[in-house]
Amino acid sequence: MTFSWHRVGAIVKKELKDYRRNRFVVILTMTVLPLVFVLLPVIQLFTIRVSEISSSKLDTRIGISLLYMLIVPAIIPSALSAYSVIGEREQGTLEPLLTTPIRSEELLVGKALAVSIPTLVVAYAIYGIFLIAVGAFANPALQVVVFGQAHLLVELLFIPLLAGWSIWVGIAISTRSADVRVAQQLSVFASLAPLIIVALLALNVIKPTLVLTLLLAAGLLVLDSVGWRLVALMFDRERLIVGEPR
Amino acid sequence: MTSSTTFGSKAARVRAAGEPALVVEHLTKHFGSRIALDDVCFEVEQGEVFGLLGPNGAGKTTMIRILGTLIKPTFGNATVTGISLSRETGSEIRARISIMPETPGLYLRLTVWENLECFAGLYQLSHVNERIRKALASVNLADRQNELCGSLSKGLRQRVALARSLLSDPAVLFLDEPTSGLDPVAAHEVHDLIGALREHGVTTLVTTHRLEEAERLCDRVAIVNTKLLLVGKPDTLRADLFSRKLEVRLSSRLRDPSRVFSEVLGVKHWEEPEAGSYLLDVEDPDLVAPPLIRTLVGCGADVLAVGERRHSLEDVYLQLIGDGAGERK
Ligand SMILES: Nc1ncnc2c1ncn2[C@@H]1O[C@H](COP(=O)(O)OP(=O)(O)OP(=O)(O)O)[C@@H](O)[C@H]1O
Ligand SMILES: [Mg+2]
Secondary structure (H helix, E strand, O other), rough: OOOOOHHHHHHHHHHHHHHHHHHHHHHHHHHHHHHHHHHHHHHHHHOOHHHHOOOOOOHHHHHHHHHHHHHHHHHHHHHHHHHHHHHHHHHOHHHHHHHHOOOOOHHHHHHHHHHHHHHHHHHHHHHHHHHHHHHOOOOOOHHHHHOHHHHHHHHHHHHHHHHHHHHHHHHHHHHOOOOOOHHHHHHHHHHHHHHHHHHHHHOOOOOOHHHHHHHHHHHHHHHHHHHHHHHHHEEEEHHHHOOOOO | OOOOOOOOHHHHOOOOOOOOEEEEEEEEEEEEEEEEEEEEEEEOOOEEEEEOOOOOOHHHHHHHHHHHOOOOEEEEEEEOOOEEEOOOOOOHHHHHHHOOOOOOOOOOOOOOOHHHHHHHHOOOOOOHHHHHHHHHHOOOOOOHOOEEHHOHHHHHHHHHHHHHOOOOOEEEEEEEEOOOOOOHHHHHHHHHHHHHHHHOOEEEEEOOOHHHHHHHHOOEEEEEEEEEEEEEEEHHHHHOOOOOOEEEEEOOOOOOOOHHHOOOOOOOEEEEEOOEEEEEEOOOHHHHHHHHHHHHHOOOOOOEEEEEEEEHHHHHHHHHOOOOOOOOO
């Protein structure tokens, strides 16, 4: 039997219903993260003194505020995807799930898609609110930089790429760990790893050239697109059913 | 292997008429140094209800997990609906069977209906609404379909899990202790349901600790305790292990029972467990009972009851497992 998008769809639908009724997920994605990650960058930009406007400090400030935008797509998946497999195992739902014809790859792709939907919606929404705030209220000198092509490109490109990385790393950790909490903590760390490079770029420690940015993006794209294959290799049905519980 | 992919349909079920639904050959499973199953062989015919009996830790769940392609055997092999267990055939086998595990494993934040809907998608079923309605009706849960599974009692969750396993119209159904946690009425309904599935030609492998359940439901039972101890029809198992006995109750004790019973042809041995009650070892109770009653009446005894003492499957089980069960932790 070949890969079935029908079965992937069944998993995605079920996961999204489950998220909607999960208070932790709703509060995290709908209130805590938007509040924090809209407020922090806005504070960064709106507390700039007029004397700084033309200095190099401006770039740093903007770099930091845009970096906040990229933490969102890294953080949301690490909470959700780290839970995806070990969570089902702890609830006892993994065994019935694996008794259906579903293939490991289908299960993993379904889980990943389900995580990516709220992640991308929330991440782009936060970025959108940030842009509106800057467009409406910020100093025109700031607006020029924030709406500059280079920054727009980085945000639009890196939101899904970083999300993809976090999702696969989180699921990989989830298939291998024996405890939900450990899995979530590990995957938060792992998901922040590529952000370090992005941070160095944003803060001008590494000179952010277009070539370097695109190379980094291409690297993440490759990792994201082979992620499901790597994780499928790590997915050991037998170990998940009978392995040591913790 | 066959190329038929229409699972659960009549076509799949009878696709190789006469071929056993399950063939288990020398199945062995080790967990580290612990041996869960040791060289077990049996076959289950299409349409049969087959019981797997054994004490805790006997390997029943392990057997179901192996046949359901969840775990791999250490040695040996099996064919399920004619398909041999292997890495490549897992998905194909799972499309033709369904398993109700020991614990229901429902999504507690989803409703009963949504749980079944998810599984209908995973089996790629058509006419989903109709099938879900039918499955829920067969376990009497139609009126609870919109409740969250988290708010259901243990027994109701068990019934949702049973409905879920019926959804895909499987050729072979594996039920791991389907009535544990159910009240007597619900357990009885599950028995009726298994009976009805048998009528439709569904092969069922059921594990249970309730021996009277196995006796009532199963065409054949296997008694396992890591190894396969015995397999056969409940009646045959009884007859093979025990001589048949007639039980006689009189209003008062016989003055000379030895003389009375020696007059009746076919009585091999007698004992008197309590005053006025006698147990006779006989070849064929139907042949011995009439002359026995005449003889008793002839010597003035008041006969209260004469009947065959039936050995239950429980006697068979205890005889086989005996103190051996106690040795296992
Ligand atoms: N994951 C595991 N790791 C180690 N040993 C295991 C594992 N799973 C099962 N076993 C052992 O294998 C043996 C068979 O277990 P199994 O669960 O198949 O028994 P069972 O017949 O289903 O028992 P019960 O009636 O209690 O459900 C037991 O000794 C058990 O301890
Ligand atoms: Mg068991």
